[in-house]
Amino acid sequence: MKNTALTTTHEALGAKMVPFAGYNMPVQYDGVNIEHETVRQAVGVFDVSHMGEFLIEGPNALALIQKVSSNDATKLTIGKAQYSYLPNDNGGVVDDLIIYKIKEETYLLVVNASNIEKDWNWITSKNDVGAIMRDLSEDYSLLAIQGPKAIEVMQPLTSHDLSAIKFYNFEVGDFAGIENVIISATGYTGSGGFEIYCKNSEAKQIWDKVVEAGAKPIGLAARDTLRLEMGYCLYGNDIDDTTSPLEAGLGWVTKFTKAFTNSEALLAEKTNGLTNKLVAFTLDERGIPRHGYDIVDADGQKIGVVTSGTMSPSLGIGIGLGYVPKDFAAVDGKIHIQIRKKAIPATVVKLPFYKG
Numbered sequence: 001m002k003n004t005a006l007t008t009t010h011e012a013l014g015a016k017m018v019p020f021a022g023y024n025m026p027v028q029y030d031g032v033n034i035e036h037e038t039v040r041q042a043v044g045v046f047d048v049s050h051m052g053e054f055l056i057e058g059p060n061a062l063a064l065i066q067k068v069s070s071n072d073a074t075k076l077t078i079g080k081a082q083y084s085y086l087p088n089d090n091g092g093v094v095d096d097l098i099i100y101k102i103k104e105e106t107y108l109l110v111v112n113a114s115n116i117e118k119d120w121n122w123i124t125s126k127n128d129v130g131a132i133m134r135d136l137s138e139d140y141s142l143l144a145i146q147g148p149k150a151i152e153v154m155q156p157l158t159s160h161d162l163s164a165i166k167f168y169n170f171e172v173g174d175f176a177g178i179e180n181v182i183i184s185a186t187g188y189t190g191s192g193g194f195e196i197y198c199k200n201s202e203a204k205q206i207w208d209k210v211v212e213a214g215a216k217p218i219g220l221a222a223r224d225t226l227r228l229e230m231g232y233c234l235y236g237n238d239i240d241d242t243t244s245p246l247e248a249g250l251g252w253v254t255k256f257t258k259a260f261t262n263s264e265a266l267l268a269e270k271t272n273g274l275t276n277k278l279v280a281f282t283l284d285e286r287g288i289p290r291h292g293y294d295i296v297d298a299d300g301q302k303i304g305v306v307t308s309g310t311m312s313p314s315l316g317i318g319i320g321l322g323y324v325p326k327d328f329a330a331v332d333g334k335i336h337i338q339i340r341k342k343a344i345p346a347t348v349v350k351l352p353f354y355k356g
Contacts, residue, residue, distance in 0.1 A: 004049035005141050005200040006207055013217055020220060021113035023050040028219035035222035036313040039191050040354075043147035043154075044218035045210050048195075049203065052116035052137040054109040054123070061105050064131040068123050069099065070245065070263075072255040076101040081168045081186050084253050085245055086122060087262045091269065092241040093248070095119050096233065098186055100170060108182075108197075110142075112235045126261065141203035145215055146193035146226075153214040154194065158183065162194065176209035178202045188223065190230035190354060228308050228319065231280050231351030237291055238278060238307040238321055246270055247323065248278045277329040278307070280353065281346040283318035287339045289346075294338040295322050303328055306337060312353060318344075319353045 002023045010017065015026035026047065028035060038044045056065060065073045071084035078101050086094035095115040100108040111119045116137050127133060145154055151162045157176045160183060165171055170184035175196060182197035198206055211217065224234070233239045239248045246254065246269055256267050283289060289309030294302045309320030320337070328335055331350050336343035 002050075004047055005203040006047045006049065009204060009207060010047065010217070015217070015219060018220075021050055023113060025050060026217070026219045027221045029217050032219075032221045032225060033313045035216070035218045036225050038216045039147045039189055039218060039222065039226055040314055041148070043145065043149040043152075043193065043215045044222075045207065045215040046144040046146065046218050046220070046223055047141075047207070048144050048223075049141040049200075050113035051142050052111040052113060052119065052135070053140050053142075053197070054111065054120065055134040055136055056107045056109060056123075056131050057134070058105055058130070058132040060129040060131045061107055063129045064123070064127050065099060065107055065109075066258055066260060067129075068126050068261055069097070070250070070255065070260060071099070071253045072258055073099055073101075073107070074258075076107075078103060079169055079171065081170055081184060083168070085239070085250060086119065087245065087260065087266065088122075088241055089262055090241075091244055091262065091265055093235070093239045093243060093245050093250075094122050094241065096235055096239060096250075100182070100184070102172070114236060139200060141198055141200050143196045143198075143203065143206060143210065144187060144189075144193065144223075145196065145210055146187050146189040146218075147191050147215075149214070150193035154210070157209055157213060165194070176206040178206060181206070188232060189226040190232075190352060190356065191226070225310050225313055228310055228321070229312055229314055229352060229354035231321065231353065233278075234308060243323075244269065244274070244276075247274050247276045274326060276304070276323045277326050278321055278323050279329050279335075279348045280351045281320055281322065281335060281337070281348050282315075282353070283337065284345040284347060287318050287337070287342075287344045289318050289320035289337045289339065289344075295324055296336045296338050296343050297328070298334070298336065300336075300343055302338075303335070309337075314354045318346075320346075
């Protein structure tokens with residue numbers, strides 16, 4: 001089990017620690033609902049240092065990124081970030097990721113913790129253009145400072161104007177007394193805020209100053225309920241090596257203006273029409289949909305499966321995502337979630353669940 005630079009800090013705060021993606025991680029401190037509400041109403045700080053970071057550099061860095069990623073990285077300028085995914089050769093998804101353009105010919109790829117080795121091997125296998133690759137995952141920490149009061153609480157800690165950093169943009173500069181950290185507006189909660197990339201040796205100082213300034217420590221359980229209320233995909237649940245990125249709703253980051261891994265097959269899939277679709281739903285009656293529960297039609301016939309589900313802390317109702325045939329995917333359409341022996345009626349809705 002790996003630790004982050006802040007594991008002992010979480011333990012000292014009384015966090016409930018659990019194994020996650022090979023790391024010892026804080027799942028909660030004061031309770032999921034309390035922490036969820038803190039991020040929706042004020043500001044919280046997450047330790048997400050288990051995420052992976054790859055540096056891709058050199059004259060052919062862009063060529064490699066264009067080849068392995070679905071989005072068009074030529075659109076990136078220095079200080080901008082882009083959501084994308086790595087298609088595999090079989091119509092599925094190796095991982096989803098964020099690509100940052102740090103300098104000309106220097107890009108940072110941020111990948112999911114559970115996929116670090118897989119992603120590294122995949123990108124390496126496609127690197128026939130001589131791009132320089134460095135895995136920084138073991139050396140860097142990542143803190144997510146999230147919530148509507150993030151700017152108010154964090155501004156005294158930096159000389160940069162945080163209000164000027166637009167969504168999916170970033171600055172490199174001073175924060176909490178440390179120089180050359182990445183301050184990025186690429187949150188995963190839907191309530192605004194920033195992510196801070198720093199060296200492991202700097203993480204404790206930044207964490208302490210952020211908490212001192214008023215951010216409450218938040219665990220991974222609330223991170224999951226927050227992202228689900230926005231309908232953001234979670235790798236391993238909503239997308240994986242077998243799921244179609246187009247059926248998952250990732251067509252908006254699939255740019256057929258260039259060639260990339262499996263792009264011809266994905267374009268054919270788009271042209272021929274999708275069979276299934278990842279939909280969002282709310283339960284019409286009390287209940288909690290869970291990952292793996294069957295989705296059934298009015299006659300009780302299985303038509304799909306819940307990929308993510310929870311009791312929404314903000315809305316007070318059961319919410320979830322799941323793949324169903326296209327005929328059942330229309331907004332306001334009716335499906336049923338099999339919870340133990342009862343098929344609970346549910347309504348297909350438009351994302352996000354949480355409107356803010």
